[in-house]
Amino acid sequence: MGAQVSKQVQRRKSISVQKKTLVDLKQNVGSEFPGSDYHPADRKNWMSGLNPDNVRINQIVWPGTHDSATNAIGIPFVTRPFAQCQSLSIYHQLKTGARVLDIRVQEDRRVCHGILLSYSVDVVINGVKKFLGETQSEIIILEIRTEFGHDDPPDFDKYLEDQLGEYLIHQDDQVFNKTISELLPKRVICIWKPRKSPQPKAGSPLWSSGYLKDNWIDTDLPSTKFESNLKHLGEQQPVTARKYFYRVENTVTPQADNPVLCVKPVTNRIQPYARTFIAQSVSRGIADRLQIFSTDFIDEDFVDACIGFTSARVEGKV
Template sequence: MGAAVAKQVERRKSVSSEKKALCDLNNSCGCGFPGCDYHPIDRKQWMAALNPEKLHVKQIVFPGTHDSATDRIGIPFITRPFAQCQSLSIYGQLVRGARVLDVRVQHDRRVCHGILLTYNVDEVISDLKRFLSETESEIVILEIRTEFGHDDPPEFEKYLVGQLGEYLIHQDDHVFDKTVAELLPKRVICVWKPRKAPPPQAGAPLWNSGHLKDNWIDTDLPSTKFESNLKHLAEQPPVSSRKYFYRVENTVTPQADNPVVCVRPVTGRIHGFARLFISQCFAKGCADRLQILSTDFIDEDFVNACAGLTQARIEGKA
């Protein structure tokens, strides 16, 4: 028992030390970067405001959400705090400015996070289509994967194409060099990542896992995650030459050996440092690699930061 208590004490010290490290870095270096003062007038249509005829896909810094469809997962006040990563619906996230969605499903098409379940993926598609019907020039990346430990939903690729066909931007490496206006009226890049079923093939309506990459590390230590994100981002080619999307997630996740296992207080250790991360990308010389930045519990300031850097790229300032 004494050894377990000592371990927990050390874990809490590590968390506190790493939070302080990020605070100190923020205080010493600041969080300024090209476009940091930009505030979209309407986050629901922030891409449209940047001029679709000038905005190239490779210039966009996409604000994304991690475990997007978990706003109503599990049982309120009982299991939900252990798996809820977003408080807004899919539609609410898109209206706030999110443009990358991370959705996990099991064999019966219900959305899940580990063993906890929520609504059918139909609700995700319905919210997305509602948003698309109310806007004209917003590009959305929808990643749907079979959750670890679960089986693929039967004929799911056919289902997605049937539901989103009119909006789908087909898998094509030339997309990265095109402007948003050149893609319209197609507006959804749907990445389907099955566990056992064959992946989408080149030229298909859906994109495969090779077109959306990341280097996830499972930790609740904020500075460890922050530095890992910078390291792996720096290893990627610049967005100007890359033919895949690369995601960095400004999140940390609860660990079983730590007494704090609810998502919100744990991810809060890094949540406020998204602007610091962008500024450090410039300091480390890897800002030209940044493309998708995702978060738990997305807020307006996070979207402003991504939209601001996107605007700076259009203007040749970043």
Template sequence: MERRKAISTEKKTLSELHASCGETYPGCDYRPADRKNWMAGLGPEKVHINKIVWPGTHDSATNKIGIPLITRPFAQCQSLSIYQQLVLGTRVLDIRVNENRRVCHGILSTYNVDVVINDVKKFLSETQSEIIILEIRTEYGHEDPPDFEKYLEEQLGEFLIHQDDHVFGKTIAELLPKRIICVWKPRKSPAPKAGSAFWSSNYLKDNWIDTDLPSTKFDSNMKHLGEQQPVSSRKFFYRVENTVTPQADNPILCVKPVTGRIHDYARLFITQCFSKNCADRLQILSTDFIDGDFVDACVGLTQARVEGKC
């Protein structure tokens, strides 16, 4: 009963904050004409990598994980395929793999990582100026897949943007035809070296807290974001995840209803970033069950930055 009361209180706190503050910020009214090509629509020669507010997905390749209606509701964080997410406008992917090169979330596994790679390559073949941050990590409790860097380079080598601090200050046009910033986070294998085709874990950071309390997560996201440097002086990507996760001590364990407690407050979070003078620190914003409005919220702020409106 105490846990249910805490959740109810925190949901009310966010609802009241939204009612009092709204969701107005520079670029909030912008809607890309074509989400599949939204970077191209902003002008690749004008869009610097460190000006982008990257819409991302959490546990990106879980659309078919587990058994439908049995284990899937406890592990599925996205209902769309990787290709569908990219077409919708997602530009940061969070992929977890095990020693067998299968995508997994905890103890549950799903399709081979080849499915992810093929979806990424299909999307790249249909677009010309869209840059993707592809984070691949070995899931906790699993071993690194053998020869995985070699496999990734064989599959994606022509698209890979090599690890280089100067990338952050470059425009999309200056990076083309390279299209993928691939962050590889093994558990025990050597981390990618400077100048290699892959980026190490030092280049994609966050401050994850494991909670199902929406206001607690919202406030933690804001606190840790405020501790970062502005994007203009940062040489790594920083991610804020607009998610909450099921907890074992609560009767609701399915991902969708739990993460729904914070899902609709992405625009409120951006608004609060301006209110608390840390909007210049926002870079990657990720979510479960991504939708078009979430993408538009990020793209709108990106457009405002590119046009010098903030």
């Protein structure tokens, strides 16, 4: 018992030290970067506001949500706080400005996060289609994967093609160099990541898993995650030289050996430092690698930071 208590004391001390590290970093170097003062007039239509004729796909810093379809997961006030990573519905995330969705499914096409379940994936698709029906020039990256430990839903690729066929941007390396206008009226890059089923092939309506990469580390230590994100980002090629999307996730996750197991208070250790992260990527000379930037509990300030940096890229300020 004494050893366990000592371990917990040390863990809490480490978290406290790392939280202070980020506070000091933000105070000492700030959170300003090219475009940091930009605020879109309409977040629902922010790509349209940047002029789709001028914005290439590889110039965009895509605001994304981590574990996007967990707003109604589990049992409220019982299991939900341990797995909920977003409070907004899929439609309202998109309306707020998110353009990358991270969806995990199990065999029966229900959304899940580990062992906890949410609604049918139909709810996700309906939210996406509602948003697309209300906008004209917004492009979405929809990543759907089979959750670890589960089998792929049967014929899921056919389901996605049937549901989203009119909107799907087919798998093609040339997409990265095209402008938004050149892709319209197609609006969705759907990346399907099965565990056992065959990967989508080149030229198909769906994109294979290699087109969206990241370097996830499972930690609740905020400075450790922040620096890991910067390290791995710096190892990537510039966005103009690669033919895949690379994601950085401004999140930390609860750990079983720590008494704080609810997502929100844990992810709050790093969430306020999204703008600091962009500023650091600029100061370290790796801002040309930044592409997808995702978060838990997405908010307008996070979205504005991504759009602002995108605007600066388009205007040649970066």
